Amino acid sequence: MWIFITLFAAACQSARTAYQNTLAHETGLLHATMSRSLYGLPLVSVYLVMCWQIFGWVSFEKKLVFVVAASVCAIAQIMATYFMLRTFQSGSFALGILLSKTEAVLVALIGLPLLHYTLTVGAWIGIAFGVLGAIVMSVKWQNIRQAHKDISLVLGLASGLCFAIASVMASIASHSLSGSIITSAGVTLWYVLALQSIILCGLQIYKSKDILAPFKHEFALSFKVGILSSMGSIGWFTGFALVNPALVKTLGQIEIIGTLYYSKVRFAEKMTKQQWVGGVMILISVMLVVTSTIK
Structure with a gap:
């Protein structure tokens, strides 16, 4: 089940990010970052009511854990989106997405002490292979000694870390919640x-x-970003709740296919x-993770 949910989330995010990149050029980074949450909230509210009616409500037995974890998640996502959009502006659309995909291995490492999940050897190989693929795609080897000074590299890696958190x-x-x-x-x-x-x-507003x-700039485009973001987020958050987030994020790297399409067709960027x-x-890494987790 989580595989299909993740594929759906990746497809939505690929399209949303392309629209969000356009929105950032039209309205600025702040509005583009804000649009994914504000314009996506109404659809998520409807979805939550449906979940309540179908699966029942939840109890907040660990309220403090929930508030702290969810608040850190919210702030980390804001920072991750901001860093990713900055990468688009300093590098390219494809580069920004690829560097942010280092989150897969970071999720695995951060999640080990916090989530107590275990991964198979095949899953670890797949995660590592995917990150290596992202590096191969994004690093300019002739400038490897100066890579740490590349602002695109720094911003992209920062985005990946924040997405992982x-x-x-x-x-x-x-x-931390009890119930469905x-x-x-x-x-x-x-x-x-x-x-x-x-x-x-x-x-x-300030x-x-x-x-x-928040409602005066590119309303139609902002609405598209919000709807696609909310549908993708429903998939991501459900996947995170079902299995190890590292597996979800590694499979989610299938989004790279959409990235290459939008990079070439929408933004006229050439692929080397x-x-x-x-x-x-990256595609091989996805297959390794999927095959190592299907029993």
């Missing part, structure tokens, strides 16, 4: 988007001195042979 915290928050795991994931997602909306709308600022090789490595 968000994934692990989402899993912790969902498992599907509803628990929905509650966590709703809280995260609500908190992000409050923070980012507040910043945008900056512009206009209470209606090196990037194609890295892309194939």
